[in-house]
Amino acid sequence: MTRLILTILVLTLSSAHAQSDNWSKLPFLPPPQYDHPYAGELIINRVGPEVGVALSCPTANFVTGRAIACNLRTIGPGPKERCEIFIAADSVIASVGLTFDLVLRHEIGHCNGWPGDHPYARYISEADILVIRPIYRPYGDRHERRR
Numbered sequence: 001m002t003r004l005i006l007t008i009l010v011l012t013l014s015s016a017h018a019q020s021d022n023w024s025k026l027p028f029l030p031p032p033q034y035d036h037p038y039a040g041e042l043i044i045n046r047v048g049p050e051v052g053v054a055l056s057c058p059t060a061n062f063v064t065g066r067a068i069a070c071n072l073r074t075i076g077p078g079p080k081e082r083c084e085i086f087i088a089a090d091s092v093i094a095s096v097g098l099t100f101d102l103v104l105r106h107e108i109g110h111c112n113g114w115p116g117d118h119p120y121a122r123y124i125s126e127a128d129i130l131v132i133r134p135i136y137r138p139y140g141d142r143h144e145r146r147r
C-alpha cells in the first residue's frame with residue numbers, strides 16, 4: 001500500500017514538472033540591435049491576471065497560450081513614437097520562471113521594432129540576471145572568507 005502511494009506521488013510530481021513552464025531556459029531576450037532603451041514615450045502598465053494582458057492587446061497572438069505581457073506601438077505620423085506595455089502580476093511572471101525586469105526588457109525589444117515572431121532571440125545568461133538582481137550578502141564578504 002505504501003509503495004502504491006509513493007508511486008502515485010512520484011508520477012504526480014513528474015507530470016507537474018512536465019507541465020510547468022520555465023521560459024528562462026528558452027531564447028527570450030531580444031537580439032542586441034533591439035535590446036536598448038526605448039527612445040519614444042514609454043508607458044508601462046501592470047494589469048494583474050493574464051486576462052488583463054489579453055484584453056489590453058486584443059490583436060496580440062499569444063502563441064504559447066499564456067498572456068504574460070504585450071505591447072501596443074504607435075508609430076508616426078504623430079510627433080512622437082509611443083509604446084505602451086502591459087505586464088501581468090509578479091506571481092504570473094514567476095509561474096513561467098521569469099522576472100519583471102526580463103519581461104520588461106523583452107517588451108522594450110518589441111517597442112524598438114523586434115518582430116513578434118522573435119527572430120534571433122537570445123538565451124538569458126547569468127550576466128543578464130546579475131545585472132538586474134542585486135546580490136544580497138547578509139554577512140558580507142569578510143564572513144565568506146573565513147575557513
Ligand SMILES: [Zn+2]
Nearest residue numbers: 106110116118
Ligand atoms: Zn514577445
